[in-house]
Amino acid sequence: MLKNAFYAQSGGVTAVINASACGVIETARAHSDKIGTVFAGKNGIIGALKEELIDTSLESSETIAALKHTPGGAFGSCRYKLKSLQDNRAEYERLIEVFKAHNIGYFFYNGGGDSADTCLKVSELSQSMGYPIHAVHIPKTVDNDLPITDNCPGFGSVAKYIAIATMEASLDIVSMCASSTKIFILETMGRHAGWIAAAGGLAGKTSEEPPHIILFPEVAFNEEAFLDKVDTSVKQCGYCVIVASEGARYANGDFLADSGATDVFGHKQLGGLAPTLAELIKSKLGYKHHWAVADYLQRSARHIASAVDVEQAYAVGKAAVEFALAGKNSVMPAITRLPGPEYAWHITEAPLNQVANVEKFMPREFISDDGFGITQAARDYLEPLIAGESYPPYRNGLPSYTRIVGQLVAPKTQRSFDVN
Structure with missing residues (x-):
């Protein structure tokens, strides 16, 4: 049976975080022979803890494509910090329980430094529990303070x-x-x-x-x-x-x-x-x-989004799926600026243990x-x-944004989990 994927949005959203979601879902659909359904967490990681998983396969290809020009967090985000493994192992075990129940073998967490830390911990714990999950962090933060990557989508x-x-x-x-x-x-x-x-x-x-x-x-x-x-x-x-x-x-x-x-x-x-x-x-x-x-x-x-930003946000979502399918784990797609007089960039990989909980400041x-x-x-x-403009389509003088259906899948663990 093909392993399914779980995607979630974390922290303050950006004008282009949904472009990363689009990159994840479209790339997964293009590899339907290797990856099953992409489930999205309703309101971020809380959706996994509460087993509220959105079935993105029920969203039309037109809706998914329209995410690329829609701001906000289409699947809902959250400011919920998982405690350390020592302080609350139950939260991480709950994530593995839900992932195992829904045959999820890929975890894509779209956020900043705190979500990179969560992604790393999930990867480590899943290994120790005998249910290994390919965990890939997708960079997103308007603060531009993640290390290694030249800049952050958003x-x-x-x-x-x-x-x-x-x-x-x-x-x-x-x-x-x-x-x-x-x-x-x-x-x-x-x-x-x-x-x-x-x-x-x-x-x-x-x-x-x-x-x-x-x-x-x-x-x-x-x-x-x-x-x-x-x-x-x-x-x-x-x-x-x-x-x-x-x-x-x-x-x-x-x-x-x-x-x-x-x-x-x-x-x-x-x-x-x-x-x-x-x-x-x-x-x-x-x-x-x-x-x-x-x-x-x-x-x-x-x-008035930057065209470069939109392109890069989609690229890191796409690369996250490709990394996971290539067997990579505990990594983050990073944007690397190439030398030369003209601006150019490509995607490389950064190990999560060098990203999590590290801030990048303005050089003096x-x-x-x-x-x-x-x-x-x-x-x-x-x-x-x-650089560049990437205007959304307009209708009656206003941007034409999309909304997902957001249909939840039936729970399989048959128990609730308290999220404080």
């Missing part, structure tokens, strides 16, 4: 959105600064790594063009230097545009916008950096300001000497990733 489209938003908002501010608003602050995602905020720097080509200031988690926030830079920009240019990563922090490591709470992954919850900075500028310098938080808008903007050579901008090296890295 990042290119967010970078394109932030660069465009910075450019367009700057044109608005410059038209009003003579008599009104002097300051605009755009808060981006990026807890520990400043890749997304750095993309805002693509909006301007010179130091006089906005953004005038970028705040990175990698550079300690200095209030005096920051206010001086703001004041200088207003006096020289008439206004100041700031792109700030939510993870901006002081030299002691404290976040400027620490809410005091933590999420299910144990990460500090952040929010409110833009208004915090705006109030600081108003109280110290008196300038009128406006601010915005890109939040979900930046990661769901499929209407990508950040200007004063810590408030990007260098030419950063531009050379970022610009190819936002």
Whole structure:
């Protein structure tokens, strides 16, 4: 009997995560002589624990193809961190129980560093339990902080959105600064790594063009230097545009916008950096300001997705299936940039034990000497990733996105599992 596959989406979704799902399902269907049904977890890994498996074979080829231009997580995602094997072995044993009941021999987990860790643990435990599973992690994170891979699918489209938003908002501010608003602050995602905020720097080509200031988690926030830079920009240019990563922090490591709470992954919850900075500028310098938080808008903007990002997201999904069918295990398809004046890339494999729980930060050579901008090296890295347009089809003036049927298969384990 052919082994079936399980695919799940994890963590915050992106504009192109469904393109990876499309790559997985279409490639599996093209190898129907080697792989059976692809089941998808309803709401990510929770779907496996609760034995809520979506039968993707019931989705039409047109629906699956349309996933490539549909944002969000078509099968549902989750922020659910499996505990360590030592703390809760039962969760992992439950996964193996469900996989065994449904003849699942391939596990494709589409997410960031935490999901890479889960994928690795499932592979290890399945071996020890005598039911080996080919576990392949599919990279996805807008934060662009996974190691080994040159970049992460999902990042290119967010970078394109932030660069465009910075450019367009700057044109608005410059038209009003003579008599009104002097300051605009755009808060981006990026807890520990400043890749997304750095993309805002693509909006301007010179130091006089906005953004005038970028705040990175990698550079300690200095209030005096920051206010001086703001004041200088207003006096020289008439206004100041700031792109700030939510993870901006002081030299002691404290976040400027620490809410005091933590999420299910144990990460500090952040929010409110833009208004915090705006109030600081108003109280110290008196300038009128406006601010915005890109939040979900930046990661769901499929209407202006990067064509390179879409292509790469599909490619890693496709490669994951090909890796598994070739007998590879505990690996991740990684994007490798090829040398040369023209941008080119191909897919290589990265071992999960070198990916799980490892973060990639902005190199110091990508950040200007004063810590408030990007260098030419950063531009050379970022610009190819936002290249090209991949517009979805439109109907009546709006993007035409798809929705899956989402039919669940009948449970076979005949028991429930509590997911806290």
